[in-house]
Amino acid sequence: MKSPANNISDGRLAAKGAILTTAAIFIYSLIVLLYVVLRTSFEIANKLPVGERSSIIFANAVALTYTIAVFSLLMVLVFSITGAIGALVIKRLVFRFNPQFNVRKTLLFSGMVGLVLLVLVYVVLRLLLQKWMTLQYPETLLFWFVFPATICFIFYLISGMAFNRFLLTHYRVLEK
């Protein structure tokens, strides 16, 4: 039997990991965008008379989208690397310890790898941003790490399941 590992190149898998993480970051950035645009627009509507509101609300939304675009692209740079590394590590773990492609085991590996990588990201952020990445500044910690990391972790689990499904399909095809 030919090993399915030969059919999945490391480069393609790393690219898929990076793409999935990018999607996770973009989902988070859209949630943040919606929240800040709605909240600032509501505040502007409360402070300015009707005739003066619309142009400033529009300009504000454009400026916020620009800012969030820059921030999310910066986050993509950091998180997509972890996504690529994560995908490769999961592949190695599955082929080494889960040759039957048991979905639960693959999920466990995906979760563990995701967790370890996110802890590493946290360590880097903690070194860079110091006390702002502690519970002393809960809003900063939640916004810059906890929320995006949670979305990334969920993506790790979903990707793990998809990867396992892919392996099972290929394995059966190759066995035949």
Added chain:
Amino acid sequence: MSRIKKFITYVLLLYAVAVLLYWGGVRPFFFHWQTTRSEQQMRFPGDDFILPNTVVSTRAININAPPETVFPWIAQTGQNRGGFNSYAWLENLFGANMVNADSIHQEWQNVRPGDTVYYGENQGYDIVSMIKPDHYYSINGWTFYLEPIDTTQSRLLIRYASMEIKQSVFTTIFYYALFEQLHYIMETGMMMGIKHRAEKHTTQ
């Protein structure tokens, strides 16, 4: 995977449109928000503190309150005083630990040149350079200028000069990619916040 790639493409398109809109139309609107040509060209008391290679903006807002009612809100500006009257919840995402005061605090009214104004808790700060109660207040060239329109209304003009953007490539990128838009959002938020608070105070 193709759906995910499509999603990423759409988000990138949305962001590209925002960048184009910003540079194409919103940026000029920001720079001289609600000001007349003469106000843009007018000399402000703090202009001597403006350094070369900076990007200068002038913005204005009409307030239904006389200058003496508006000025106390400006005098207590700073994270170490009554906040910036802007979006404190947004500033706090950057660890500013900002609280906007909803009343006038007498202990913060006696501001003098040389006093420190913090932008966030243990973050950057500037020094008050000029102050004339009910007329103007300048933090190192960032000048808040009040003009009476009549006995019940005033016009608040704010002139802001950015950091020296030609210091390094990093400063230039940082300014154009992030700082400028954020500053616009926060400064207009502050002007609306001052208006809101001063008018509320007048009607009470």
